[in-house]
Amino acid sequence: KAGVTQTPRYLIKTRGQQVTLSCSPISGHRSVSWYQQTPGQGLQFLFEYFSETQRNKGNFPGRFSGRQFSNSRSEMNVSTLELGDSALYLCASRRDATNEKLFFGSGTQLSVL
Amino acid sequence: AQTVTQSQPEMSVQEAETVTLSCTYDTSESDYYLFWYKQPPSRQMILVIRQEAYKQQNATENRFSVNFQKAAKSFSLKISDSQLGDAAMYFCAYRSATRGGADGLTFGKGTHLIIQP
Numbered sequence: 402k403a404g405v406t407q408t409p410r411y412l413i414k415t416r417g418q419q420v421t422l423s424c425s426p427i428s429g430h431r432s433v434s435w436y437q438q439t440p441g442q443g444l445q446f447l448f449e450y451f452s453e454t455q456r457n458k459g460n461f462p463g464r465f466s467g468r469q470f471s472n473s474r475s476e477m478n479v480s481t482l483e484l485g486d487s488a489l490y491l492c493a494s495r496r497d498a499t500n501e502k503l504f505f506g507s508g509t510q511l512s513v514l
Numbered sequence: 515a516q517t518v519t520q521s522q523p524e525m526s527v528q529e530a531e532t533v534t535l536s537c538t539y540d541t542s543e544s545d546y547y548l549f550w551y552k553q554p555p556s557r558q559m560i561l562v563i564r565q566e567a568y569k570q571q572n573a574t575e576n577r578f579s580v581n582f583q584k585a586a587k588s589f590s591l592k593i594s595d596s597q598l599g600d601a602a603m604y605f606c607a608y609r610s611a612t613r614g615g616a617d618g619l620t621f622g623k624g625t626h627l628i629i630q631p
Contacts, residue, residue, distance in 0.1 A: 457616040505560070
Protein backbone atom coordinates (compact mmCIF):
# COMPACT_ATOMS: atom_id res chain seq x y z
CA LYS A 402 0.00 0.00 0.00
CA ALA A 403 1.51 3.35 -1.03
CA GLY A 404 2.11 5.88 1.71
CA VAL A 405 1.27 9.56 1.78
CA THR A 406 2.75 11.21 -1.29
CA GLN A 407 3.65 14.87 -1.42
CA THR A 408 4.76 16.75 -4.50
CA PRO A 409 6.99 18.44 -5.22
CA ARG A 410 9.77 17.56 -2.73
CA TYR A 411 11.47 20.91 -3.14
CA LEU A 412 10.26 24.27 -4.34
CA ILE A 413 11.91 27.66 -4.69
CA LYS A 414 9.78 30.77 -5.06
CA THR A 415 10.26 34.51 -4.73
CA ARG A 416 8.42 36.91 -2.47
CA GLY A 417 4.99 37.87 -3.71
CA GLN A 418 4.46 34.73 -5.75
CA GLN A 419 1.93 32.06 -4.92
CA VAL A 420 2.49 28.33 -4.57
CA THR A 421 0.40 25.16 -4.60
CA LEU A 422 1.47 22.00 -2.84
CA SER A 423 -0.11 18.62 -3.43
CA CYS A 424 -0.80 15.66 -1.17
CA SER A 425 -2.16 12.22 -2.03
CA PRO A 426 -3.29 10.32 1.08
CA ILE A 427 -3.07 6.63 1.66
CA SER A 428 -5.72 4.78 -0.31
CA GLY A 429 -8.93 4.62 1.71
CA HIS A 430 -8.01 7.54 3.97
CA ARG A 431 -10.54 10.33 3.90
CA SER A 432 -8.91 12.86 6.20
CA VAL A 433 -5.93 15.01 5.26
CA SER A 434 -4.19 17.53 7.46
CA TRP A 435 -1.32 19.94 6.86
CA TYR A 436 1.48 21.10 9.14
CA GLN A 437 4.19 23.71 8.80
CA GLN A 438 7.62 22.97 10.25
CA THR A 439 10.19 25.74 10.79
CA PRO A 440 13.30 25.88 12.97
CA GLY A 441 11.86 28.78 14.96
CA GLN A 442 8.21 27.87 15.44
CA GLY A 443 8.51 24.10 15.21
CA LEU A 444 5.57 22.08 13.96
CA GLN A 445 2.30 23.94 13.66
CA PHE A 446 -1.12 22.72 12.57
CA LEU A 447 -2.41 24.44 9.44
CA PHE A 448 -5.75 22.76 8.67
CA GLU A 449 -7.56 19.47 8.30
CA TYR A 450 -9.93 18.34 5.59
CA PHE A 451 -12.44 15.52 5.76
CA SER A 452 -14.78 14.62 2.93
CA GLU A 453 -13.88 17.81 1.07
CA THR A 454 -14.76 20.02 4.07
CA GLN A 455 -12.30 21.99 6.15
CA ARG A 456 -12.82 20.94 9.75
CA ASN A 457 -10.54 23.43 11.40
CA LYS A 458 -7.71 25.84 10.72
CA GLY A 459 -4.73 26.74 12.84
CA ASN A 460 -3.53 30.24 13.60
CA PHE A 461 -2.41 31.18 10.09
CA PRO A 462 -3.36 34.17 7.94
CA GLY A 463 -5.85 33.95 5.12
CA ARG A 464 -2.99 33.68 2.62
CA PHE A 465 -2.90 30.01 3.56
CA SER A 466 -5.73 28.02 2.09
CA GLY A 467 -6.47 24.51 1.02
CA ARG A 468 -8.95 22.19 -0.49
CA GLN A 469 -9.73 18.52 -0.77
CA PHE A 470 -11.02 16.75 -3.82
CA SER A 471 -13.56 13.94 -4.06
CA ASN A 472 -10.73 11.39 -4.34
CA SER A 473 -9.36 12.70 -0.99
CA ARG A 474 -6.30 14.28 -2.60
CA SER A 475 -5.56 17.67 -1.12
CA GLU A 476 -3.82 20.84 -2.15
CA MET A 477 -2.68 23.75 -0.09
CA ASN A 478 -2.07 27.18 -1.50
CA VAL A 479 -0.03 30.06 -0.16
CA SER A 480 -0.54 33.41 -1.85
CA THR A 481 1.66 36.50 -1.71
CA LEU A 482 4.61 34.55 -0.35
CA GLU A 483 6.75 36.05 2.40
CA LEU A 484 10.27 35.11 3.46
CA GLY A 485 8.85 33.67 6.66
CA ASP A 486 6.82 31.13 4.71
CA SER A 487 10.00 29.18 4.04
CA ALA A 488 9.38 25.88 5.74
CA LEU A 489 8.85 22.17 5.43
CA TYR A 490 5.16 21.54 4.77
CA LEU A 491 4.00 18.14 5.93
CA CYS A 492 0.81 16.42 4.94
CA ALA A 493 -0.75 13.64 6.98
CA SER A 494 -3.69 11.36 6.41
CA ARG A 495 -5.90 9.20 8.57
CA ARG A 496 -8.70 6.82 7.78
CA ASP A 497 -11.45 8.99 9.18
CA ALA A 498 -12.20 11.56 11.84
CA THR A 499 -12.45 8.96 14.59
CA ASN A 500 -9.10 7.33 13.92
CA GLU A 501 -6.15 8.79 15.79
CA LYS A 502 -3.39 7.17 13.78
CA LEU A 503 -1.84 9.79 11.50
CA PHE A 504 0.47 8.84 8.64
CA PHE A 505 2.79 11.55 7.36
CA GLY A 506 4.39 12.19 4.02
CA SER A 507 8.00 13.29 3.55
CA GLY A 508 7.01 16.90 3.05
CA THR A 509 7.61 19.69 0.59
CA GLN A 510 10.53 21.97 1.39
CA LEU A 511 9.57 25.49 0.33
CA SER A 512 12.21 28.19 0.08
CA VAL A 513 11.10 31.77 -0.47
CA LEU A 514 13.81 34.11 -1.76
CA ALA B 515 -4.64 26.27 24.62
CA GLN B 516 -2.59 23.17 25.10
CA THR B 517 1.18 23.29 25.26
CA VAL B 518 3.78 20.55 25.01
CA THR B 519 7.27 20.98 26.42
CA GLN B 520 10.34 18.91 25.68
CA SER B 521 13.11 20.16 27.92
CA GLN B 522 15.96 18.21 26.34
CA PRO B 523 17.03 19.69 22.99
CA GLU B 524 19.57 16.90 22.55
CA MET B 525 20.32 13.54 24.12
CA SER B 526 23.15 11.11 23.50
CA VAL B 527 23.25 7.40 24.34
CA GLN B 528 25.57 4.49 23.69
CA GLU B 529 24.33 1.80 21.37
CA ALA B 530 22.51 -0.99 23.25
CA GLU B 531 21.84 1.22 26.29
CA THR B 532 18.58 2.70 27.48
CA VAL B 533 17.56 6.34 27.14
CA THR B 534 14.54 8.30 28.37
CA LEU B 535 13.16 11.37 26.63
CA SER B 536 11.04 13.75 28.68
CA CYS B 537 7.81 15.47 27.80
CA THR B 538 5.37 17.51 29.83
CA TYR B 539 2.14 19.05 28.67
CA ASP B 540 -0.47 21.44 29.88
CA THR B 541 -4.19 21.00 29.29
CA SER B 542 -7.49 21.52 31.05
CA GLU B 543 -9.08 18.60 29.21
CA SER B 544 -9.51 15.14 30.66
CA ASP B 545 -9.80 13.18 27.43
CA TYR B 546 -6.93 13.32 24.99
CA TYR B 547 -4.22 11.37 23.21
CA LEU B 548 -0.46 11.61 23.50
CA PHE B 549 2.04 10.53 20.89
CA TRP B 550 5.73 10.19 20.25
CA TYR B 551 6.81 10.72 16.66
CA LYS B 552 10.24 10.11 15.18
CA GLN B 553 11.62 12.23 12.33
CA PRO B 554 14.76 10.81 10.71
CA PRO B 555 16.78 12.77 8.14
CA SER B 556 14.30 11.62 5.47
CA ARG B 557 11.93 14.14 7.17
CA GLN B 558 8.99 11.73 7.28
CA MET B 559 7.27 11.74 10.67
CA ILE B 560 6.85 8.19 11.92
CA LEU B 561 4.52 7.28 14.78
CA VAL B 562 6.48 5.52 17.51
CA ILE B 563 3.87 5.06 20.21
CA ARG B 564 0.45 6.31 21.28
CA GLN B 565 -1.28 6.65 24.65
CA GLU B 566 -4.94 7.28 25.39
CA ALA B 567 -5.37 9.45 28.48
CA TYR B 568 -8.20 7.32 29.86
CA LYS B 569 -5.95 4.25 29.94
CA GLN B 570 -3.87 3.90 33.07
CA GLN B 571 -1.68 1.20 31.58
CA ASN B 572 1.46 2.54 29.91
CA ALA B 573 1.75 1.82 26.20
CA THR B 574 4.58 -0.33 24.87
CA GLU B 575 5.77 -1.10 21.36
CA ASN B 576 8.68 -3.52 21.27
CA ARG B 577 11.73 -1.57 22.56
CA PHE B 578 9.69 1.58 23.11
CA SER B 579 7.62 2.26 26.20
CA VAL B 580 6.14 5.29 27.90
CA ASN B 581 5.73 6.45 31.46
CA PHE B 582 2.42 8.27 31.50
CA GLN B 583 1.72 10.27 34.66
CA LYS B 584 -1.65 11.95 34.09
CA ALA B 585 -1.75 13.92 37.32
CA ALA B 586 1.74 15.26 36.74
CA LYS B 587 1.01 15.78 33.02
CA SER B 588 4.15 13.93 32.13
CA PHE B 589 4.71 11.57 29.21
CA SER B 590 8.26 10.23 28.85
CA LEU B 591 9.55 7.81 26.23
CA LYS B 592 11.97 5.04 27.11
CA ILE B 593 13.99 3.41 24.37
CA SER B 594 15.63 0.16 25.40
CA ASP B 595 18.57 -1.50 23.63
CA SER B 596 19.20 1.63 21.53
CA GLN B 597 20.11 1.00 17.92
CA LEU B 598 21.84 3.19 15.36
CA GLY B 599 18.57 3.40 13.44
CA ASP B 600 16.95 5.10 16.42
CA ALA B 601 18.96 8.27 15.76
CA ALA B 602 16.45 10.98 14.85
CA MET B 603 14.45 13.93 16.13
CA TYR B 604 11.74 12.80 18.53
CA PHE B 605 8.60 14.85 18.97
CA CYS B 606 6.04 14.57 21.70
CA ALA B 607 2.53 15.51 20.58
CA TYR B 608 -0.91 16.08 22.09
CA ARG B 609 -4.32 15.72 20.51
CA SER B 610 -7.64 16.57 22.06
CA ALA B 611 -10.26 13.81 21.99
CA THR B 612 -13.06 16.32 21.55
CA ARG B 613 -14.35 17.32 18.09
CA GLY B 614 -12.78 14.25 16.59
CA GLY B 615 -9.35 15.78 16.96
CA ALA B 616 -10.17 18.52 14.49
CA ASP B 617 -7.78 20.89 16.22
CA GLY B 618 -4.81 18.90 15.03
CA LEU B 619 -1.71 17.84 16.88
CA THR B 620 0.20 20.15 19.21
CA PHE B 621 3.88 19.30 19.08
CA GLY B 622 6.81 19.92 21.39
CA LYS B 623 10.02 21.42 20.00
CA GLY B 624 11.68 18.04 19.73
CA THR B 625 14.67 16.17 21.13
CA HIS B 626 17.58 15.27 18.90
CA LEU B 627 18.66 11.74 19.82
CA ILE B 628 22.23 10.74 19.00
CA ILE B 629 23.30 7.10 19.17
CA GLN B 630 26.99 6.58 19.85
CA PRO B 631 28.36 3.35 18.30
